[in-house]
Amino acid sequence: xxxxxxxxxxxxxxKEMKRRMRNSSLVxxxxxxxxxxxxFYMPLGxxxxxxxxxxxxxxxxxxxxxxLICYVQSWTVDQEPVPLPLPRPRSRNLVYxxxxxxxxxxxxxxxGFRVATFLLLLFLFRCIEPQxxxxxxxGSALTTGISYALFEMWLKTxxxxxxxxx
Amino acid sequence: xxxxxxxxxxxxxxxxxxxLFYCFxxxxxxxxxxxxxxxGPAATISILFPLTLKxxxxxxxxxxxxxxxxAQYGGSTTSILVNIPGEAASVVTCLDGYQMARQxxxxxxxxxxxxxxxxxxxxxxxxxxxxxxxxxxxxLKFGPPExxxxxxxxxxxxxxxxxxxxxxxxxxxxxxIFLGTIGVDPISGYERLTFGSYTLMDGLGLVPVxxxxxxxxxxxxxxxxxxxxDLYKTHIxxxxxxxxxxxDSIPAILRGSTVGFLLGALPGGGAILASFASYAIEKKISRxxxxxxxxxxxxxxxxxxxxxxxxxxxFIPLLSMGIxxxxxxxxxxxVLMIHGIRPGPLLMKxxxxxxxxxxxxxxxxxxxxxxxxxxxxxIWVKILKIPYAILFPLILLFCVIGSYSLNNNLVxxxxxxxxxVVGYFMKKHDYEGAPLILAFVLCPLxxxxxxxxxxxxxxxxxxxxxxxISLGFVALSAFLLFSPLLREVxxxxxxxxxx
Numbered sequence: 001x002x003x004x005x006x007x008x009x010x011x012x013x014x015k016e017m018k019r020r021m022r023n024s025s026l027v028x029x030x031x032x033x034x035x036x037x038x039x040f041y042m043p044l045g046x047x048x049x050x051x052x053x054x055x056x057x058x059x060x061x062x063x064x065x066x067x068l069i070c071y072v073q074s075w076t077v078d079q080e081p082v083p084l085p086l087p088r089p090r091s092r093n094l095v096y097x098x099x100x101x102x103x104x105x106x107x108x109x110x111x112g113f114r115v116a117t118f119l120l121l122l123f124l125f126r127c128i129e130p131q132x133x134x135x136x137x138x139g140s141a142l143t144t145g146i147s148y149a150l151f152e153m154w155l156k157t158x159x160x161x162x163x164x165x166x
Numbered sequence: 167x168x169x170x171x172x173x174x175x176x177x178x179x180x181x182x183x184x185x186l187f188y189c190f191x192x193x194x195x196x197x198x199x200x201x202x203x204x205x206g207p208a209a210t211i212s213i214l215f216p217l218t219l220k221x222x223x224x225x226x227x228x229x230x231x232x233x234x235x236x237a238q239y240g241g242s243t244t245s246i247l248v249n250i251p252g253e254a255a256s257v258v259t260c261l262d263g264y265q266m267a268r269q270x271x272x273x274x275x276x277x278x279x280x281x282x283x284x285x286x287x288x289x290x291x292x293x294x295x296x297x298x299x300x301x302x303x304x305x306l307k308f309g310p311p312e313x314x315x316x317x318x319x320x321x322x323x324x325x326x327x328x329x330x331x332x333x334x335x336x337x338x339x340x341x342x343i344f345l346g347t348i349g350v351d352p353i354s355g356y357e358r359l360t361f362g363s364y365t366l367m368d369g370l371g372l373v374p375v376x377x378x379x380x381x382x383x384x385x386x387x388x389x390x391x392x393x394x395x396d397l398y399k400t401h402i403x404x405x406x407x408x409x410x411x412x413x414d415s416i417p418a419i420l421r422g423s424t425v426g427f428l429l430g431a432l433p434g435g436g437a438i439l440a441s442f443a444s445y446a447i448e449k450k451i452s453r454x455x456x457x458x459x460x461x462x463x464x465x466x467x468x469x470x471x472x473x474x475x476x477x478x479x480x481f482i483p484l485l486s487m488g489i490x491x492x493x494x495x496x497x498x499x500x501v502l503m504i505h506g507i508r509p510g511p512l513l514m515k516x517x518x519x520x521x522x523x524x525x526x527x528x529x530x531x532x533x534x535x536x537x538x539x540x541x542x543x544x545i546w547v548k549i550l551k552i553p554y555a556i557l558f559p560l561i562l563l564f565c566v567i568g569s570y571s572l573n574n575n576l577v578x579x580x581x582x583x584x585x586x587v588v589g590y591f592m593k594k595h596d597y598e599g600a601p602l603i604l605a606f607v608l609c610p611l612x613x614x615x616x617x618x619x620x621x622x623x624x625x626x627x628x629x630x631x632x633x634x635i636s637l638g639f640v641a642l643s644a645f646l647l648f649s650p651l652l653r654e655v656x657x658x659x660x661x662x663x664x665x
Contacts, residue, residue, distance in 0.1 A: 024595040047625030052351035059344040066337045093389040129555030157571040
């Protein structure tokens, strides 16, 4: 899949690219090592009759070795910078969006689909890319209604009712 | 005679009212998401995946297939008018399409994109009718070693053809294999990395993982940056290309259709690769290569025909051999398997209505897309003006509902959010999601084939070299895996000799 990042305007120096590559490869190497360790607790079987841990161990070893090669490459191979200039990234939006999703998931079965969804949409419309109150409230209500009608009434998907029963 | 009876069966299934309705719905949604940047066919198919459980498997696959090839049509609209590809496979169309719009020729560009896609889609459907049955018969000769070798080849080919680093793509494929092992081992019943969770005993669900990696992460990436859309303000008229446009484009369309179909049918290939390859070929063989990038109509016709042919060509390995050619085919495979239908060489015999119905619907879908894309251009242009600030909450909501509605399980929503964050960091560090997803979907099949092969050979890996078909796949895999290294070594030796 091509990441259409040219449209997103990103400026990275070669040094920063190398640093990212080093950090990410260490994370994957750590994960690969964890997978290898966990695989040893599983029955590996034999070459004639591989056990459940066989492919797990293979993928762990593969991930670890490839990550370490990637780590070495980050020191030895020049990384090409992506040339386009870039406005400052709005990391706050990411935190808000992920936090909103986590809280929504936690509250969905407590508040019920309709209330939780309305509040989620209101928050996303107002706090991340602020819209006018009329648009936010109207859009949230309309979307909640349409999605309820689509999933609960047409597709018969049982959506949570919540403690209040709706 | 067999071909004619197959064509008759395909249209008799595709023309049933239910299937026609879902075909139309699929291509309409596909065009819509193709027009709107920020949501791709993979995420949309995974969001709508749960809906297919309420309808027949034939209608479900027809709808999801319509979304896939419909998105290729819609993606060209934003590429031409806004210079932002609605779809990754429409990136190349920006190069000449937007320039044509700036020259006041947005209409012919949009028209040619639609006609090229239609012609390519129709040709691809015909190729499938001719090729799929003999390919299915050939793959009946496959045993576990051949399947293992072919699936490994597919994964390696995908990593070889990845736009970024092959090493990183291989890492993601390894990770995908690991993620596919989580759950109860189907052979021994042993629990692998379930940590006592009942949800994880069933394994990581395909839908939450895909929605996270493709859907949620894409929204997070877009939220981080504001995407400015410069909608080129021009009155769009004269959607029909003139005679000279057709003269220039017909050979490009035919070449693009062939290249696209072949690359789409290759495991690991796909619409994106096909569109880039087709553009590169046209530029290479053109007598006026300097016109490319400045509004050459071939630069629109070729990639648009290639990406549509590729999207349909991808169905060949899935339907005939049971091997998904790319991540989207992997999702469709998941749809069929959840309905209890195993794609592969026996699909034609056991479920001919599914096999031929999907193929017939592709041809009908192409007609629907031609009707949707030309007269309704004005509506699509209006839709382009919807701010992303309004769209992204809807995308997030549908992702959550889609994940929840599968099993009414909030843990799966949590899994989706986790993979959304993981997918975000993957994109930031240039790790592609497609190898991960393809490996994740293929993992149960690969593991089964590997274990059966080793049991057959009493533990000897030489079984993969002793059987000719398997040997061919292994040799090709080895070539693809080591050729970048050999090229690098060759370059250094050459540089050393010159100094």
